[in-house]
Amino acid sequence: MLRSTICQKCGAILEINNIDQNHEWSAFNIEEFNDKARTGTPSSLARHDMGLFTVIGRTDKDASGGKIDPIVRSTMERLKTWDYRTQIHTPAARNLRQAFSELDVLKAKLGLSDAIIEKTAYIYRKAQERRLVRGRTTSAILAASIYIACREIGMPRTLKDISTVSNIKRKDLARSYRFIVSKLELKIPVLDPIKCIVRVANKANLSEITKRKAIDLMYKINENELAAGKDPMGLAASVLYLSSMNNRDSNEHRTQSDLAAAAGVTEVTIRNRTQELRKKSCLKIIR
């Protein structure tokens, strides 16, 4: 089944024709489930075996119901043992399993889409194949993989967001992030300041009008190349601050500390950006 994921707030298409890998039927008890299931778990990179595990049953009957020859039976037992061992008991698989169970927890905490989870898993696998996890913690590499996946997909999540929920220090997270990016030679797109505006505006409960004004202002800033080297979140917060102050509707006024909290930057950063922007006559900022 194909479907697209569309942002309900701004209408942006986040994913197009992504395949829904869940089963299309519903079951209310085990019997019904077994009856309807034609396949196993959906295949996913975010499982140590990609969801493609084998299960060798315990039964001593063959497919047509006859008794299995004891010699074959003992072969099957040995296969079963080895199958089991190769599934989880290689250090790599064990590590993946641990990483992906952590990933599952973080997925919920950060509200990540399946596409991001798959991307994260892909990056983590690559990192593991290249032996980049050695000497670093699984959690740090995993958290960094999440950050990379978010950046690649263009979902604004800051290092701080991820560091708070994963209990990895921002510093370590940033280090692991740069390490993976350089070793895997990844090209990370710059964080889109427009997306940052949308995110901060939603967090601060600002109206569409203010958001729209802020986005227009951000376009002007980009045209005049004033954004270089600035933290996009800080810039977004400042632009929203200016827009909210210029909106006559008093419900739209936000203090610097409100927006600082929403964007995860300090008030001082907002002040500095605001000052700079006000000085630029080309932006025609009132006040």
Add this chain to the structure above:
DNA sequence: TAAGATAAGAGGGACAT
């Protein structure tokens, strides 16, 4: 109470040694 000012300190990139 919100906003502005100032200073010290952290962390990382660019560049030279």
Add this chain to the structure above:
DNA sequence: ATGTCAGTCTTATCTTA
């Protein structure tokens, strides 16, 4: 590899309107 430098952001504190 290691050190220095300019620029950025954060934290903390004090002042101003």
